Amino acid sequence: MIFAAAQLNPTVGALAMNAAAIAHAAKGARVGSARLLITPELSLCGYPPLDLLQHSGFVEDCYTQLQTLADKEARDGLAILAGFPDREITPTGRRLYNSVALLDEGRIVATVRKQLLPNYDVFNEKRYFTPGGKSAPLVLDGRKLGVHICEDGWNDDQFWQERLYDSDPVAELAASGAEMLINISASPWAVGRDIFRTQMFQHSCRRYRLPGVLLNQVGGNDDLIFDGSSVVIGHDGEIQEEFAQFERDARVFELLDGHERSSTDTIHEYHLSETGKLKKALELGLADYVTKCGFKDVVVGLSGGIDSAVVVAIAASALGAENVRAIGMPSGFSSKESVEDAKTLCRNLGVRLDLLPINGIFDGYLTALQPLFKGKPFDVAEENLQARIRGMLLMAVSNKFGTLVLATGNKSELAVGYSTLYGDMCGGLEVIGDVLKTNVYELAREYNANGEIIPRSTIEKPPSAELRPNQLDTDSLPPYDVLDPILHAYIEQRLSKRQIIEQGYEPALVTRILNMVDRAEYKRRQAPPVLRVTTRAFGAGRLMPLAQRYTHP
């Protein structure tokens, strides 16, 4: 049996557009003489559809599209696996399933329901779906296809030390005679996740001596970045075929028990470095957020510091330099070097730079506030005002020209609250909000790999917010190579204060950092969506109360 698999990039809710993409893939599958076209999890509505699933009409609309797709495209010997939300009316109430339909001969022939529903981190599938029952193969032309959906492949008792669920759908499929494993996924990327996912699937193929394909969605949907990285695996666990990473792709291949043949002769090794993947992930996440929201171009406030420089470089690479504009907004505290660095960067990239000094506006605020502020010392109020004036100018440009503002805060700053709400946190997307400062430097070096794009002085100068004379980040924070590991331990590893101190950090420092993180939660609650590139990003994956008083013992 010849298979085709389309690593699609759906837009959430764009049912007709997503169905058209499946129809387009069907054309390619027919050309390749495929019997079955495989598409990703919930390919008709895109993943994650969130509460669209709960609006009257949405699920019915998906079903209508599914039937149209069956009628028009599952014809002339081509069957299609398409993901969709499947509603069932039971005597006690309505139930919704995360399902995949087998479309053949113009109709819906069978469906498979997801059994294991992820409900941790950014996932909340139990909000919407009822778990499916025991897994059994789909039969097509007498062949038993071990079709299962994403998380159903993530509970192998040999692979996992600690399991989240009691049952193992893959084991059930193997036990009931599946001849191959077909995992239909929408599995978002985080550093290391692509390799881990492939290894896990390789393990299952090897364990049950079955060939398989893991097909994953690609593209950015809000904060989530799906990497694709689909793979065809032999029954011996060897990689037969690797789809592109962070790009659409489609392949035609066979899944033979015992002797696999790939449609291509060359087997690619993963060739991107981890920082290279991070770069591609952020560019994809940014480009898709911009275009799927209906924007064409972006504007970034460029300080001359490393964070905004990296964001401009990401944007220029993702959208083309002509779709990026940078605005430098120097104050009396901005160094000449910073302005020069901003100019050099934009020249290197071919990005338009405008300079809008903020002194006049800042003075206007001080005058207006004089009746209330007179006699009070310069403090965080005046510092934040400068950051906020810059945010307001960017938003004015956004409103006037219809460009999307990108925020430039990194994860270290967002973590400890070293960022100004309604200031540098303004924007439609927080591009590097899940990248620790030390990793921002790695990204900068990656962009400079083929020649200097980001000026060396931007990379080498000590970080400063330049909101008061001679200010340095280290006035308020420990050096980033001390701060970042503590943040990683607290946020991503969720270690307790005691456990972090046991790693050798100074107790008073750990206490101070953890308190800063907790107290800055109110800022993050109002932050733009943060592109998620680790296993614990700020946003939907980390739901912390605001008015809370937990004291770490």
Added chain:
Amino acid sequence: MIFAAAQLNPTVGALAMNAAAIAHAAKGARVGSARLLITPELSLCGYPPLDLLQHSGFVEDCYTQLQTLADKEARDGLAILAGFPDREITPTGRRLYNSVALLDEGRIVATVRKQLLPNYDVFNEKRYFTPGGKSAPLVLDGRKLGVHICEDGWNDDQFWQERLYDSDPVAELAASGAEMLINISASPWAVGRDIFRTQMFQHSCRRYRLPGVLLNQVGGNDDLIFDGSSVVIGHDGEIQEEFAQFERDARVFELLDGHERSSTDTIHEYHLSETGKLKKALELGLADYVTKCGFKDVVVGLSGGIDSAVVVAIAASALGAENVRAIGMPSGFSSKESVEDAKTLCRNLGVRLDLLPINGIFDGYLTALQPLFKGKPFDVAEENLQARIRGMLLMAVSNKFGTLVLATGNKSELAVGYSTLYGDMCGGLEVIGDVLKTNVYELAREYNANGEIIPRSTIEKPPSAELRPNQLDTDSLPPYDVLDPILHAYIEQRLSKRQIIEQGYEPALVTRILNMVDRAEYKRRQAPPVLRVTTRAFGAGRLMPLAQRYTHP
């Protein structure tokens, strides 16, 4: 058996403080010769603890507090029911249960686990907890107590037309000989919810001919407002005792099968009007958010319009006028009447008002933006700038004086995006963000019930944002008495476009409104927490994708 029940107001995560409140309630219970003190769901950590539950150490800290509580307070004939997160290490992994412990004779005697875990709207208990097994009574002094937790009482097959779960813990308790029902809740308020909850519990008591107590948490925790409204019900379903609404309360009573005796002779009827409850709810939510976040006072931008006037009235009532300051920030487009109305309101309330004209700052922005904007017409960029200047001034006051900024947007505005991100949406809390404009008027009349607080002209003049000459809300929006029912149908009832049109609204108008709501999602994503007073508020209860393209057919 004499019972005591404490309608507590815990702060999330404040374990020692919450334990102290339980200890304090234990003193009262002893005075009343009670055998058992009942406290609300998760009373040790407060509800909802969210991802605090997933930080290493937190669950252990709760357990330590529980043991201390048992040791110190569950003595001398007083037993205590205390809610806590209960961890179990199983062969396959760790499991956490939403539990209540029976503390007696200095130790943890037994625990009850919540079986039905709400995972809809604002609830995400399946993110944290594993469902408990079949329910059975707790035994104390030979009496069988039908202790169950919140949602476990919400699945009666006679009461509900459509059920969310297959099992019914109350039925299980009754079948296994429970002599009374003890429902331990953290059930947030929304309009009508208190009466509904009581009726549901009355139904269960009547159905099984068992007396019972439903004890509910009180207080504001972030966006959620818990109303208390605990009740003691006879086996005939009659209300024996009503606890205070929106206030702490504690009672001592008996639960006798057949013949109930109340500790008080008078039985209160619910005496608050629905708008009166809304007023109390918002005041409680506001006061608790402010104090639990560690603030003392608040600042509000006062335009002279109805929304900000109502927010100032709520704040003054909740915190005392001396803890509220208002700032009027007139521009060239502000009417004289608006400034006068602001002054009158503040005089009526005894709230300090400062006037900070924004013209100078506005001109500063226009000058700075001149290089980019010259030749472009005045549009939303300039309108938003004014709103944002006001937001920045309020934030400057907040930074300088440590006061919390309250945002003043109503639900109608937030719904259609008739609000400025980083402008009037600035603040720590969106007080009336779940109140439709037509209900804001009702609130205004409620505050004027005992004499004019909010000036009549504020209530009677046509709503205007005053961001351009002679602007009226009806320039951009239909009248609120048309808009609000459409919003209610779409957001709260989640009806489809077709269903709303079938109610008799103009199809083009419905299409326009629904598109406005969908497109404004990015603003709401960055809004402050919205006090929730309906069954579908913006925030955690409505998770909509941003980069989505669903077209309502």
